[in-house]
Amino acid sequence: MNDAKKLGIKDELKKFIINNYLLGAKNAKISDDDSFLEEGIIDSIGVIELTNHIQRTCGIKIHVAEIVPQNFDTLNNLEKYINRKLHSK
Amino acid sequence: MKLCKTCVLPSNFPHVVFDNEGVCSACRQFVGKKRLARIKAEYKRKFERVIKDTRSRHSYDLLMCYSGGKDSTYALSLLKRKYGLKILAFTFDNGFVPDRTYINIRNVVEKLGVDHIFFKPRFEVLKKIFNAALKRNLYSAKTLDRASPVCTSCMGMVKYSALKTAIEKDIPLIAFGWSPGQAPVTSSVLKIDPKMMKSMQAAIKPPLSKVAGKEIDGYFPPDSYYRKSANFPMFVHPLELFPYNEKKILAFIKGLGWKMPSGIDLNATNCLLNSLADEAHIAKYKFHPYAGEIAALVREGYMTRREGLAHLPVKKSAKVLSAVKKKLGI
Numbered sequence A: 001m002n003d004a005k006k007l008g009i010k011d012e013l014k015k016f017i018i019n020n021y022l023l024g025a026k027n028a029k030i031s032d033d034d035s036f037l038e039e040g041i042i043d044s045i046g047v048i049e050l051t052n053h054i055q056r057t058c059g060i061k062i063h064v065a066e067i068v069p070q071n072f073d074t075l076n077n078l079e080k081y082i083n084r085k086l087h088s089k
Numbered sequence B: 001m002k003l004c005k006t007c008v009l010p011s012n013f014p015h016v017v018f019d020n021e022g023v024c025s026a027c028r029q030f031v032g033k034k035r036l037a038r039i040k041a042e043y044k045r046k047f048e049r050v051i052k053d054t055r056s057r058h059s060y061d062l063l064m065c066y067s068g069g070k071d072s073t074y075a076l077s078l079l080k081r082k083y084g085l086k087i088l089a090f091t092f093d094n095g096f097v098p099d100r101t102y103i104n105i106r107n108v109v110e111k112l113g114v115d116h117i118f119f120k121p122r123f124e125v126l127k128k129i130f131n132a133a134l135k136r137n138l139y140s141a142k143t144l145d146r147a148s149p150v151c152t153s154c155m156g157m158v159k160y161s162a163l164k165t166a167i168e169k170d171i172p173l174i175a176f177g178w179s180p181g182q183a184p185v186t187s188s189v190l191k192i193d194p195k196m197m198k199s200m201q202a203a204i205k206p207p208l209s210k211v212a213g214k215e216i217d218g219y220f221p222p223d224s225y226y227r228k229s230a231n232f233p234m235f236v237h238p239l240e241l242f243p244y245n246e247k248k249i250l251a252f253i254k255g256l257g258w259k260m261p262s263g264i265d266l267n268a269t270n271c272l273l274n275s276l277a278d279e280a281h282i283a284k285y286k287f288h289p290y291a292g293e294i295a296a297l298v299r300e301g302y303m304t305r306r307e308g309l310a311h312l313p314v315k316k317s318a319k320v321l322s323a324v325k326k327k328l329g330i
Helices: A003-007 A009-021 A044-058 A075-087 B025-029 B033-054 B070-082 B099-112 B123-135 B149-168 B194-203 B205-219 B246-254 B274-285 B291-299 B305-311 B318-328
Strands: B062-065 B087-092 B115-119 B173-175 B234-236
Touching: A009 A044, A009 A075, A044 A075, A044 B194, B025 B291, B033 B173, B033 B234, B062 B070, B062 B149, B070 B087, B070 B099, B070 B246, B087 B099, B087 B149, B099 B115, B115 B149, B123 B149, B123 B205, B123 B274, B123 B318, B149 B173, B149 B194, B149 B205, B149 B274, B194 B205, B274 B318, B291 B305
Parallel strands: B062 B087, B062 B173, B087 B115, B173 B234
Antiparallel strands: none
16 A cells, blocks of 8 residues: 555655646645545546556556546545455455 | 657656656556457457347348548458448538548448448537637536547547437437547447536537537437437447558558548548647647547557657648638638
């Protein structure tokens, strides 16, 4: 899990999203409840890239049926979803 | 600025770092050709299962987003000839389709025996969008790695107008002719939850609405289309799953009556606007909008580095550029 272990899941995902989708801009901010779908931060290919990143860094398998807004729309939702997956492993 | 010694990524490409040997982080992190081949084989099996499960249950098996360019022409022929699907080919006419492309489209759909429709939005709407996208990025910063804002605008309208058409005509699959470098292999067979698809529309529709107002509403599925999860179309991009060789593709589609239009480059064999969009992108962001795609094709072994490098200078025709600018009022 590398960075995910060092930083914690939410902070690692925040870093990934800021670096990749907000180009690491110095003033780039994303709060834990910001909807990165509704705010247009991540598009359809972005969701697939994010899914691949989570699978790689957290060591979980994400099924397509689980790629839904209630799991993927905010950092808080993503963290809850990943923790559920990690605990059910 | 230096280029990766293995692929063709420039050192100023977003998020990429170079090591002491001059190799980029994308190449260092690449899973390798063998592992990639295994993933592709897994997705090809998924693709063929999906084809088997959906075939002959609807008036059309698949809606093909058919630009008339070389890749979508090849994808269309694969889907028709190898899998025998009943296909509706769908062309989004952005106002910059070369004359020769119209002939190519007619030749190819007649030769393959597929139904075909054009969707041509009013040019006054497209003109507003393209002019804005030439001046600034309208979308998430990450989209700049994959395409110019002009191309992202077009692709967004293509994707959602195709989705709207597929839902209206009850077509279970939507296909794109993306090259293997254009999207992750894990997106080559993709069932997206309708609510997720509606949420993702937020990445493209509001930025377009800001520029063109309600004029663009008709290009997107209304909210009610996302309420039904049964029979919501799946997305596939099959070129990811088959051998991809540009020279062989060009030779093959010649047999379908396809000829290279003049005044365009190999990166977009269906669009006269592309060179201007590439120039604007390079001037503003200092890297070629196709660098990521071409680098991936080189890294994954579909193209030699030399062939990749040949794709990166913007090949422009002064006559075409002047006509395009005139049409856009620049």
